[in-house]
């Protein structure tokens with residue numbers, strides 16, 4: 465745990481301040497129960513589901529809400545026979 | 551066999567969330583697959599204490615309502631790959647946590663984990679009773695202070711009445727975790743002593759966690775106190791408590807808040 469000890473030698477309040485600023489910026493910006501990234505996630509999955517039969521177990525969604533940029537990572541396994549008939 | 555632990559107290563602000571994160575990390579460090587589950591719907595905080603607040607995608611209510619599968623909602627800890635978090639919902643109301651939904655989630659978690667630790671909300675309402683519902687073991691977090699002890703007594707009563715085990719005529723294994731303990735004040739007679747609390751509540755003691763700024767520091771950093779600095783006094787207390795919960799016999803001590811500089815140096819060298 466040497467890395468944490470390294471951190472603990474410095475003051476921890478600035479870290480707390482920064483974490484809260486990022487978190488609250490996202491929570492305050494959230495409109496109608498979901499923030500933008502969450503909304504994108506839902507719509508992306510809906511679009512894919514229109515064309516492909518998506519198995520819930522084969523979908524991994526990861527988010528990282530950052531200070532200036534957030535990342536949304538949607539990982540979907542699409543078997544060849546899953547494509548829905550047009 | 552999966553074991554379900556509820557961390558509960560009745561009273562708010564006594565250290566349930568801190569203890570859930572600390573014990574969760576301590577059990578996961580034993581290489582046993584552990585999930586910490588936040589039952590505080592509407593006021594989640596376990597994600598912050600665990601340092602996972604930026605990564606929450608789905609929560610327990612999404613799983614109950616079928617919007618997400620359980621594996622999608624679980625967040626793996628970045629430091630320990632045996633430790634997972636199931637967050638509470640921040641936006642839904644408390645009623646979205648249903649008994650049937652919680653039962654479904656618990657049944658599935660039991661298939662995948664060795665330890666399931668439920669962080670109870672304060673109070674004795676729905677959230678608190680659902681958090682304890684499936685518990686095999688209860689960790690009753692108590693501060694050496696009159697209202698906390700009274701509320702703990704109330705919670706002990708609920709554990710004997712409202713849990714699945716109680717309804718089957720079995721007992722929930724109960725452990726008292728005394729937190730925010732200030733030995734100097736107890737010795738001066740300004741604070742209830744360990745023995746006072748034990749005598750009143752008459753359940754076995756699993757640990758004494760001293761009042762310590764290391765707890766605040768860990769929460770600032772977003773790390774369970776047992777991971778932030780595993781030689782700090784509260785970390786030592788939680789690590790021992792976790793070993794006792796896992797069935798080991800460990801002599802009871804009150805890890806001191808202040809160690810001299812030499813003690814600190816040697817303590818760290820020896821690690």
Ligand SMILES: Nc1ncnc2c1ncn2[C@@H]1O[C@H](COP(=O)(O)OP(=O)(O)O)[C@@H](O)[C@H]1O
Pocket residue numbers: 559561562563564565566567568569595672729730731759760761762763765766769784
């Ligand atoms: N042993 C301790 N020493 C100092 N502060 C503590 C200790 N345990 C908890 N706290 C602080 O008390 C407050 C409430 O703790 P928390 O774990 O959120 O309680 P709960 O979940 O029971 O409401 C937090 O600010 C936390 O940092």
Ligand SMILES: [Mg+2]
Pocket residue numbers: 566567568590595670671
């Ligand atoms: Mg809490």
